[in-house]
Amino acid sequence: MKTVNVGGVPEHFNLPWHITLNKEEYKKQNINLRWHDYADGTGAMCQALRSGDIDIAIILTEGIIKDIIAGNPSAIIQTYVKTPLVWGVHVAEKSKYKNIEDIRGAKAAISRYGSGSHLMAYINAERHKWNLNKDLDFEVIKDLNGAIKGLTEGEADYFLWEKFTTKPLVDDGVFRRIADCPTPWPCFVIAARKDFLISSKKELQAILSIINKTTAQFKNTPDIDQVISAKYGQQLSDVQDWLTITEWSQKLIKEDVVMHIQKELFALKIIPEIVSYESLIYKL
The missing domain is CATH 3.40.190.10 (Periplasmic binding protein-like II)
Structure with missing residues (x-):
């Protein structure tokens, strides 16, 4: 069984991962998916990708773009949440x-x-x-x-x-x-280390198939607002508001979006240069 380490923030956006883990859907594909919470957020996950502590990160779009340009040997493989944060x-x-x-x-x-x-x-x-x-x-x-x-x-x-x-x-x-x-762009993407992309493409495709099926149906899950409210200690009305404005994605982030983000980051002197779309993403 192939072990795959995935990192994300301990927030309601990532409940679909916990749902699929609880159903043992990855084990059915001979994958031992291990979830790691990163309360410190994007910077900590970028470091974990660099060190090899995790193979995949559910991470803020602008943060991983900045870190890939700074030398993180990873690539964006998909948008995860397409609405702004x-x-x-x-x-x-x-x-x-x-x-x-x-x-x-x-x-x-x-x-x-x-x-x-x-x-x-x-x-x-x-x-x-x-x-x-x-x-x-x-x-x-x-x-x-x-x-x-x-x-x-x-x-x-x-x-x-x-x-x-x-x-x-x-x-x-x-x-x-x-x-x-x-944020003036889609907030979360899925990124993976390039060596993992090369060595474990089959497993990655299986993981994405499982999580994408779940996120596509997530908002229609019976009583999902009550589940989120109880699990994350939030008022039910706040959860309902959040669900109204949040949309998941099952597609790769578009080139014009990536270039727009880079132009913003470059203008703010957060990144030293604007790089090609192909150097930031990986098409499975």
Whole structure:
């Protein structure tokens, strides 16, 4: 039986993977799929791909594009969630900051450099016409628990994270969300190490067939909103709102989308160059 290591954030987007694992669908294809949660997010998964700790990552689109250009020996093989990710801009509940303009020049908490929280701080700044050299400052806090501590104790001033994941913390009075910042592109892709692509193409195709069948039917699963609410500690109305705006994909990300993302990242000086579509993706 072939062992395949897959990484992703411990969030509701990845419930389809847990459903297929619980049904032992991969074992039926002689695949021992092992799921790994990465609470630290994109930067940690990029490092895990580089080190060979995981073979496949369910990862933020802009983050993996940046890291492949920086030398990560991986490729995008498919879009996973084709709708934008809605990031919330959060401050501590008792913070003096009330709106976006208040946090211009304040310190952003990020999980690590190159992470989604780091890249989206630039997107947010650019969207509001800030000076990217003077109005951005960062404090590395590792994960969501680090952000709670960092914002509450004043080590950092604001934090961008997927707004439905952090909604329970807003409800509990830990954070206040002062704005939303949607990504201007599909939010999650599936990426794999190139050596794995070459050596395990058959297994990869079987894995994608299983997960794609599940995501295509996911929103029609009976009581799926209640399942998500219970598993991830979210209010049922929030889950229903999230399901309304979220669409999965079973196709490879399009060239024009990849080039648009690169142009944005290049303009923000997040990547040093714009590379070819073919150097970032792998067509199975």
